[in-house]
Amino acid sequence: xxxxxNVTKVYENGASGLDxxxxxxxxxxxxxxxxxxxxxxxxLMKLLLKEIEPTSGxxxxxxxxxxxLAHNEVPYxxxxxxxxxxxxxxxxxxxxxxxxxxxMQVVETSSRDIRRTVPAILAMVGLQRKSKAYPNxxxxxxxxxxxxxxxxxxxxPILLADEPTGNLDPDTAWEIMDLLEDINNRGTTVVIATHxxxxxxxxxxxVIALRxxxxxRDIEKGGYEDEV
Amino acid sequence: xxxxxxxxxxxxxxxxxxxxxxxxxxxxxTVFSCIFILSFFYSVAMNIDYNLARLEGSLSLSxxxxxxxxxxxxxxxxxxxxxxENVAEIEFISHEEAxxxxxxxxxxxxxxxxxxxxxxxxxxxxxxxxxxxxYASVIAALQQMVNQxxxxxxxxxHQHIINVITTLNTGIRIVSVVMILILIVLANVIIVNTIRIxxxxxxxxxxxxxxxxxxxxxxxxxxxxxxxLIGLIxxxxxxxxxxxxxxxxxxxxxxxxxMIEDVxxxxxxxxxxxxxxxxxxxxGMGIGVYGSIISMRKHLHV
Ligand SMILES: Nc1ncnc2c1ncn2[C@@H]1O[C@H](COP(=O)(O)OP(=O)(O)OP(=O)(O)O)[C@@H](O)[C@H]1O
Ligand SMILES: [Mg+2]
Numbered sequence: 370x371x372x373x374x375n376v377t378k379v380y381e382n383g384a385s386g387l388d389x390x391x392x393x394x395x396x397x398x399x400x401x402x403x404x405x406x407x408x409x410x411x412x413l414m415k416l417l418l419k420e421i422e423p424t425s426g427x428x429x430x431x432x433x434x435x436x437x438l439a440h441n442e443v444p445y446x447x448x449x450x451x452x453x454x455x456x457x458x459x460x461x462x463x464x465x466x467x468x469x470x471x472x473m474q475v476v477e478t479s480s481r482d483i484r485r486t487v488p489a490i491l492a493m494v495g496l497q498r499k500s501k502a503y504p505n506x507x508x509x510x511x512x513x514x515x516x517x518x519x520x521x522x523x524x525x526p527i528l529l530a531d532e533p534t535g536n537l538d539p540d541t542a543w544e545i546m547d548l549l550e551d552i553n554n555r556g557t558t559v560v561i562a563t564h565x566x567x568x569x570x571x572x573x574x575x576v577i578a579l580r581x582x583x584x585x586r587d588i589e590k591g592g593y594e595d596e597v
Numbered sequence: 598x599x600x601x602x603x604x605x606x607x608x609x610x611x612x613x614x615x616x617x618x619x620x621x622x623x624x625x626x627t628v629f630s631c632i633f634i635l636s637f638f639y640s641v642a643m644n645i646d647y648n649l650a651r652l653e654g655s656l657s658l659s660x661x662x663x664x665x666x667x668x669x670x671x672x673x674x675x676x677x678x679x680x681x682e683n684v685a686e687i688e689f690i691s692h693e694e695a696x697x698x699x700x701x702x703x704x705x706x707x708x709x710x711x712x713x714x715x716x717x718x719x720x721x722x723x724x725x726x727x728x729x730x731x732y733a734s735v736i737a738a739l740q741q742m743v744n745q746x747x748x749x750x751x752x753x754x755h756q757h758i759i760n761v762i763t764t765l766n767t768g769i770r771i772v773s774v775v776m777i778l779i780l781i782v783l784a785n786v787i788i789v790n791t792i793r794i795x796x797x798x799x800x801x802x803x804x805x806x807x808x809x810x811x812x813x814x815x816x817x818x819x820x821x822x823x824x825x826l827i828g829l830i831x832x833x834x835x836x837x838x839x840x841x842x843x844x845x846x847x848x849x850x851x852x853x854x855x856m857i858e859d860v861x862x863x864x865x866x867x868x869x870x871x872x873x874x875x876x877x878x879x880x881g882m883g884i885g886v887y888g889s890i891i892s893m894r895k896h897l898h899v
Contacts, residue, residue: 418808441813448810458805475811477602519809 370396371417371527371558376426378412378582386412388582389426394560394575396526399553401569402562403593404579410562412582414531417560418452419443431526448476451520451528451557455535457512459504465491465515466500472519486522494518494548510541514548521552528552530561534568542568566593602815609819610826613795620791621827627787628831628884631780632877636839638773639876643869645766648861652759658724658732659753660739664716666748671720674748678722681738686725692716719750781884788827788888789895792820796896803897813899820897824889825882832881836874840866 371394378386387409394400402410415421416428419435428435431449438446459468466487473483491497494514504512513533520528530549534542546568553559563569569576570592578586588595614621660678662671671689679687690698696715724739726732732754739752796803806816847863893899 444807444810444812444815446810447808452808458801458808460802460805471805472809474601474605475806475809475815477599477815479599480601523810 370394370429370431371560372429373413373416374427374429376416376423376428378409378416378421379424385582386421387416387423387579390579390582390584391426392577392584392587394558396558397553397556398575399550399559399572400561400575400577401572402560402577402579403564403569404585406564407581408579409582410579411531413579414452414529414560414562417529418450419446448523449525449527451523451525453513453516453520453528453530453533455532457504457509457516457536459512459515459519461504464501464503465496465507465511465518468504468515469518469522472522476523478523490518490522493551508541509537510544513537513541513545517545517548517552521557525557527558527560530559530563532563533561534563534565539567546572569593606818606822610822613798613819613823614826616798617791617794620787620794624784624788624791624827624885624888625831625834627780627784628828628881629835631777631784631884632832632881633835633839634773634776634780635880636836636873636877638769639873640839640843640869642766642770642773644861644864645762645769647864649759649762649766651862652762658726658735658739660722660724661750661753662720662722663748663750664719670748674742675722677742678724678739681735683727683731683735684724685727688723688725690721690723692718692720695720784831784884785888785891788824788885789892791827792824792889792892793896795820795823796892803899807899816899817893817897820889820893821886824885824887824892826885827888828881828883828885829878831885832877836870836877839873840870843869 371392373390373392376387376390380386390409390413402413404410412421416423416435417430419428419438423436430446433446435446460471463471469490470483470487473486478486488497488500491500494517496511496514496518499507499511499515502511504515507515513536517533528549533549534545537545542565546565549559549561550572573590573592576586576588576591576593576595577584586595662674666674675687675689678684692715695718696713699713699718724735726735736752736754739749743749743751803816844866847866850861850863851857
């Protein structure tokens with residue numbers, strides 16, 4: 370459960386990121402955050418990850434009030450949230466397998482569990498034959514699948530994706546969206562910030578629209594430009 | 598900490614040591630110089646202290662008696678000196694006694710005593726002090742008797758040697774401490790930069806680790822271990838070198854100077870290195886860890 374309660378974010382330089390936004394996302398929801406460039410989508414994502422702090426308002430995720438979270442509790446909170454980005458952010462000197470295993474290493478999983486879990490996840494995202502490849506030997510779609518595998522390997526209840534298809538051609542973008550829907554069907558809450566109008570229109574999911582940092586639309590099932 | 602995690606930290610630390618080999622080498626070299634100087638001067642100082650203490654403990658004054666003085670006057674002088682404050686014991690050395698001691702000292706070299714008779718050696722008093730530190734007042738009293746022509750010829754005391762050695766010893770210590778401090782600062786600067794390079798080459802990795810939920814300490818440990826390894830390697834090498842150098846030099850000195858054992862006794866390497874080894878390793882490790890902590894504070898914002 371994600372609750373954003375009247376949140377405003379003003380950056381240090383005075384730029385407004387979000388303006389009194391309230392959203393509630395239930396477990397197992399699949400939600401698109403849409404809006405033109407600069408509307409505040411990434412700002413919202415960063416707030417949900419506690420990468421930045423709201424200027425006012427509160428954010429509660431899985432019954433944890435982020436404002437009350439001590440610095441040393443943040444890592445444990447982050448382990449409950451998977452995240453992927455437009456630019457994949459893979460480690461170039463590690464193979465696909467190592468990039469995914471790295472996420473388990475960081476949370477101190479035993480090598481036995483790592484050896485058992487990584488191949489299964491790679492199979493799930495369709496990369497079982499690429500496990501020894503390095504990121505620069507992969508297509509964009511394959512890189513994003515690797516990033517997705519890394520994001521979900523520790524079984525977070527929530528997955529955040531900031532423009533996950535922004536660097537991909539339409540066909541590949543659809544593959545990634547199908548994968549995200551698949552992940553959602555297995556029980557993970559999925560929140561996607563995106564510009565991909567056709568995908569949003571086609572999938573008819575929850576749509577949360579922002580403009581200039583304000584919430585302008587929030588509909589249960591809809592397309593990119595639907596009115597409320 | 599899980600073993601797997603520890604081996605992860607170690608392998609990460611080793612990887613960056615190898616990746617930055619030039620900086621690693623520079624860091625190790627500064628720690629090396631610092632600990633080398635420490636080890637060298639520590640070994641020297643320990644021996645100086647030891648021999649100084651031996652010298653001071655065995656110190657006595659010798660006051661020589663002019664030949665014109667007869668037995669009765671000698672007894673008079675003896676009583677008078679015995680009454681001087683801080684004199685613990687006084688022993689009279691007759692011509693015969695002095696001659697015997699001389700013979701004993703040069704037992705191996707009969708050449709020395711050719712044509713020598715007991716009267717050629719002056720009689721003397723050997724005076725032991727209650728407190729060696731208070732020697733000056735006793736010397737002054739005796740010197741006064743010499744000046745008054747009371748039959749004492751001159752007074753001999755080794756204190757000036759001790760003074761010279763002590764001054765030298767203090768000088769050596771000050772110089773070595775200053776050099777060590779300068780080198781520690783230098784080592785710190787270089788290690789901070791070495792770790793900074795590692796931190797920068799890992800920026801992406803650290804960002805990703807934070808998204809994944811790595812704790813601050815999970816991110817920090819490889820850098821701390823990297824510093825620790827630099828310090829340990831930099832400290833262990835010079836200690837080993839000085840150990841071998843020490844044993845070699847002691848043997849060489851004992852073998853090349855005749856009867857040196859009477860003047861100078863070297864401490865065993867074990868008695869010096871039992872303190873020096875842990876001291877050097879802790880200092881080396883301290884320098885390394887402190888360097889990485891400073892670097893992380895400046896460059897790693899977790
Ligand atoms: N670190 C920052 N410092 C100052 N202003 C910022 C910062 N990050 C974002 N902003 C500002 O906040 C507003 C919202 O930016 P945000 O990145 O959330 O938009 P977005 O919806 O993700 O845009 P895009 O679709 O281009 O990614 C913009 O006006 C932007 O200039
Ligand atoms: Mg954005």
